[in-house]
Amino acid sequence: MFPHVVTSKFRKKLKAVLLDVKADFERREKAFERDERRIKEELLAAIDCHPPRPKIDDFYIAAVDGSGHPRVATFDDIRVHIVTRAISLLRTSPDGDAPFQEVGPQARDAGLLTEQPESDFFWHSGVGRDALEKLKETILEFYPIDDTEKIVLPYFKDLLGVSSLDELADHSPEYQIPNSVRESLISDDMILSERTLHEQVMRVYEYAAARQLVENEEMRPRYLFLDGSLTLFLRRSRSYPSYPSGFVLRELVSSARKRGVIIGAVSKDHTIPFAHRIATMATEVFPRGTKWFCRLPSDDDPGHGLEIYKDRIYIPPTLAVTYLFCFSPDNRPSRIDFDRIWWLENIFVNGDPETTRANEITLFRDIELMSRDARWYGYPVPLALAHNECTLTRDNLRAIRHEARALLREIELDFTEVNPLREDYNL
Amino acid sequence: MNAETEKNQEIDLDKQAELFGRVSSGDQTSLVLICNDDDLATGRLLLIRSTRGGEERIFFFLVLRVSNYLKYVDKAEDVASTLVAFEDAYLIDGSLRFFLEVEGHLLGYAQKNKQKGVWEFRPSKRTPEHFAHVYIPQKKTAEKLIGTLFGPQLDGEIYVGDLEDGDTALPVRVNLPVKFLPMHLGIFGSTGAGKSNLMMVLIKSFIDHNLEVRRGAARSRQPLVSAFCIDPHDEFATGTDTYGIHDIVEAMDDSRRNEVMGDFYYLTSTIRAVPREIKRYARELRILWDEIQPEDLYSIMDFSPQMSWFIDDVYARVGDRWVSEILNMIETPQGVTPGTFRAVQRRLAFLKNSDLFVDSGASTLDDIIYALENGRVLIVNTSLMSSTEQFLVTTIVTRTISDLRRALKSSMTLGDFKKQAQERLPHGLYQRIHERMIALYARGRTANDDSPVASPTELPAVMITVEEAPSILNPELMKGRSVFKDVSRQGRKFNIGLIVISQQVSVLDRVILSQMNTQISLRLNNKTEIKSCIDNASINISGYEDKFRTMARGEALLTASYRDVPLPVKIPKFDDLFEHDKRRYKGGTSKRRTTRHALP
Structure with a gap:
């Protein structure tokens, strides 16, 4: 046990911090009070749910999730990463007990789900720009678009309406991207931590699987769920993504939109301020057990953004629309992001808030229907299935490392230690 | 190969x-x-x-x-x-x-x-x-x-049932080898678990085996199997549902029936109560007081040392007439306390009121012994007998056959055998049976005093059923002289086996239980009985507790010391089995192909 826990000095320090937190919270509470009425009257909506066994169109729904570990093996400053991904693909099932059923053999025939989960590796050393070079190579190897300009362009196209990167010259300096980004998605001055590097590879590996689904004509899903958000981390003082995965995400979202695929990025663990208060408000406004959602508008929307996240620059993310939703009284509200361009084209009706609301309800009605599996009631089932397939457990990792050791012996590489550094001292 | x-x-x-x-x-x-x-x-x-x-x-x-x-x-x-x-x-x-x-x-x-x-x-x-x-x-x-x-885990000549696979049976027959029958068989199960049906299936298998042996077709020329089957509910012959053992008897033609079943197979204390169709194959069971030995009573009743001493003394003085001697005594004999004397008379008094045990007249004991030594199956209806009568009959038959086999085992020639048998058996019984038995025990065609005798293992394996086993195979009675204790320990040498049938295992004597090399366990509900059954099994079946509780009627677990695995067995209904097999009892030769019959 950490011995200081019981000392009064320790307790005093901790209490001081918590009081600071409280003070900050109380300051923001005022912001919530200013938003409260608008949330209650304009943004919060009850879902008119489908009946238990509804008659619905025939369509596919899908999800992609990924996992990985940055240190499946380490040799001096060399790191070997593993990335995994899984696709779940379901189809409406008019006669089944559940309204959807998993698509197995058909998907395999169509070249999807050939191996579930899929995995791949990535390695780099600490030498000079080795990590950046290898990241560039890996992204282009994973993602099915070879031309980097075609990956970069969709972001600017959606943001500025340009049709080529050359047109960026007509825009302000914050949109001017260096050639290195045009050519490799990576700027020369980028500094990547091991964790960020791993995250980038993992994200692109996931997006590549989603792109496969979008491209597949035979079983193209109507809804495609991603784990997380559509957040784009932008470079300081610039208005384009800091990391390659941001460009890749916008390319994916753009191609999905063109093919009629609705992308929703869902996070059950999120940092939306006052989400719990919004949930409490929903229980006060609606009858018990009502399934609901709440749009979190941006400054570009009618009425502007909410006070509660005014200082959170990523809520909602650039080119995205964010909602909170809750389909089960047992769960905390989750967050879902949609592509803003798609949303403007399909949900939002300018000057007509009622039709916009009706469109939102129709959208969430479908998502709610996809979230009734008893194992994960309230959470979109395709995502849950994909998550379960791709997750690397501690045991999985141990087995992978064991295999790595055996292979090292086989190829006679004089490194026998593949465990994380210093594991031998248990520090 | x-x-x-x-x-x-x-x-x-x-x-x-x-x-x-x-x-x-x-x-x-x-x-x-x-x-x-x-x-x-x-x-x-x-x-x-x-x-x-x-x-x-x-x-x-x-x-x-x-x-x-x-x-x-x-x-x-x-x-x-x-x-x-x-x-x-x-x-x-x-x-x-x-x-x-x-x-x-x-x-x-x-x-x-x-x-x-x-x-x-x-x-x-x-x-x-x-x-x-x-x-x-x-x-x-x-x-x-x-x-x-x-393969070898299922082999044998005596069919018990089919290998159970969940709640159905696979078409794989589970058998018991005849050679291991004298290592005794325990059948344990609660009321309604299917013990009677199992007994009928076993009796049928004994008869089927004997048929095959007499046809010369039984594998590895195993000996015949005899059985003295106590039937406390009088259901074996007529069956519990549609068919019984009697239907097998009726299905045989005369010569086969005579060969396999002899002139009777059914024993009862009161012949007038026997259904007409069975009466033709029935005998009224009578045993003379002279054919009872003190050991027989010691095996089924509790006697104090003083009482045993008194009985042994009378037996030493008057021999086979010891029962009538004691029962006819009026005065307390010298050297015996009145209490002991009266207690012994009280214990023997049931013989006076018994139709089965008689002071004079004709005995069927010799016919029973002859039948058993000839490889025949006898069904003994004990439904009209008292428990004591049932136990005493079982004991006398067991002891008599054991004495004969013992005499045979320790003899080189017929002359030796006669001498030894005379010493062991009641005089009257010996006189009645010895001429009939000589031909059975002699090895070779001649039967004079110098003729060598057969080994007990060449004779039929005699199986004696002990029903309501806890009454006579309990630790108290086993402390003294008991025929069953001897047979359980040495029966294998003499080719005599016990079939111990009981609803309870925990109350049986541990020595007896340890000698049960084959155990067929049917459904048991009682935790103590299940534990005893598991503890007593010849092979490790710990962990099978739930199996005992979930067994349906007719499902069993067969364990044997000569096998490596416990076998789950589904015992077929006797009616179904008979329906399936009834044609085999008709005349004609065996349809089973034998290597001896095969063309080179």
Whole structure:
């Protein structure tokens, strides 16, 4: 046990911090009070749910999730990463007990789900720009678009309406991207931590699987769920993504939109301020057990953004629309992001808030229907299935490392230690 | 091994069975498997393929516990309660993520003998490799598959039932070898578990075996099997439902019936109560007081040392007439206390009121002994007898046959045998039987005093049933002189076996239990009895507690010291068995092909 826990000095320090937190919270509470009425009257909506066994169109729904570990093996400053991904693909099932059923053999025939989960590796050393070079190579190897300009362009196209990167010259300096980004998605001055590097590879590996689904004509899903958000981390003082995965995400979202695929990025663990208060408000406004959602508008929307996240620059993310939703009284509200361009084209009706609301309800009605599996009631089932397939457990990792050791012996590489550094001292 | 036999031994699990799951964890005795979410009953036999160490092995796994396993769900109760709480909740495509977690015992494994090209069964000293493939036998191929792999574990001449596979039976016959019958058989089960039906199946199997032996077709020329079967409810002959043993008798033609069943098979204390159709094959059971020996009574009743001393003294003085001597005494004899004298008279008093035990007249004991030495099955209706009468009859027959076999075993010639038998048997009985028996015991065609005698193992295996066994095979009675104690210990030498039938195991004497080398356990509900049954089994069946509780009527677990594995057995209904086999009792020769009959 950490011995200081019981000392009064320790307790005093901790209490001081918590009081600071409280003070900050109380300051923001005022912001919530200013938003409260608008949330209650304009943004919060009850879902008119489908009946238990509804008659619905025939369509596919899908999800992609990924996992990985940055240190499946380490040799001096060399790191070997593993990335995994899984696709779940379901189809409406008019006669089944559940309204959807998993698509197995058909998907395999169509070249999807050939191996579930899929995995791949990535390695780099600490030498000079080795990590950046290898990241560039890996992204282009994973993602099915070879031309980097075609990956970069969709972001600017959606943001500025340009049709080529050359047109960026007509825009302000914050949109001017260096050639290195045009050519490799990576700027020369980028500094990547091991964790960020791993995250980038993992994200692109996931997006590549989603792109496969979008491209597949035979079983193209109507809804495609991603784990997380559509957040784009932008470079300081610039208005384009800091990391390659941001460009890749916008390319994916753009191609999905063109093919009629609705992308929703869902996070059950999120940092939306006052989400719990919004949930409490929903229980006060609606009858018990009502399934609901709440749009979190941006400054570009009618009425502007909410006070509660005014200082959170990523809520909602650039080119995205964010909602909170809750389909089960047992769960905390989750967050879902949609592509803003798609949303403007399909949900939002300018000057007509009622039709916009009706469109939102129709959208969430479908998502709610996809979230009734008893194992994960309230959470979109395709995502849950994909998550379960791709997750690397501690045991999985141990087995992978064991295999790595055996292979090292086989190829006679004089490194026998593949465990994380210093594991031998248990520090 | 010839090519045909080798071909018969070919096993291809992928074709003959269905891939069903994988090994998850466990050791060399018990395993946990993860299997398809299918309809699997406890008691089913699964096969596990192993190539560990480069050896081809197929493990046998008996399912003892089945539970649902939901992948990715730590608490299934959360899912179930969600389904209850939210009526719009569903479960998507369960077959992909629902599994069965199956626990059970490894019975052993068959290993391919590469040199001989045959599968050899071995007790479980190994465990299959990680995630080894688990197969479920298909009904149509199970007979060959299990027969080939399990072979010696099922062999024998006395059919008991079919190998149980969950709640059905595979077409694989489970038999008992005749040579192990004299190592005694225990049949344990609660009321309604199917003991009577099992006895009828066994009696039929004895008769079938004797038929085959007399036809010269029984394998390895095993001896005949005789049985003295106590029938406390008078149901064996007429059956509990449609057919009984009598239907077998009636199905035979005269010559076969005479050969196999003799001129009677049914014994009763009161012939007038016997149905007409059976009466032709019935005898009224009578045993003379002179044919009772003190040891017979010591085996079934509690006598104090003083009482035994008094009885032994009278027996030493007057010999076979000891019962009438004591019963006719009016005065307390010298040297005996009045209390002891009166207590002995009280214990013997039931003989005075018995129709079965008589002071004078004709006895059927010699006919019974002759029948048993001739390989015949006798059914003894004890429904009209008192328990004491039933126990005494069983004891006298057991002791008499034991004395004869003992005399035979310790004799080189017929002359020796006669002398020894005369010393052991009551005088009158010896006089009546010795001429009839001589021909049976003599080895060779001549039967003079110098003729060598047969070994008891060449004579029929005599099986004596002990019904309501706790009454006479309890530890108290076993402390003293008991015929059953001797037979249980030495019966094998004399080719005499006991069939001990009881609803309770815990109250039986441990010496007797330890001698039961074959145990057929039917359903038991009582925890104590289940534990005793498991403790007493010749092989390790710990962990089978639930199996005993979930057994249906007619399901049994067969354990034997001469076998490596416990065998779950489904005992067929006697009626079905008879329906299936009744044609075989008609005349004509055996249809079974024998190697002796085959063309070179």
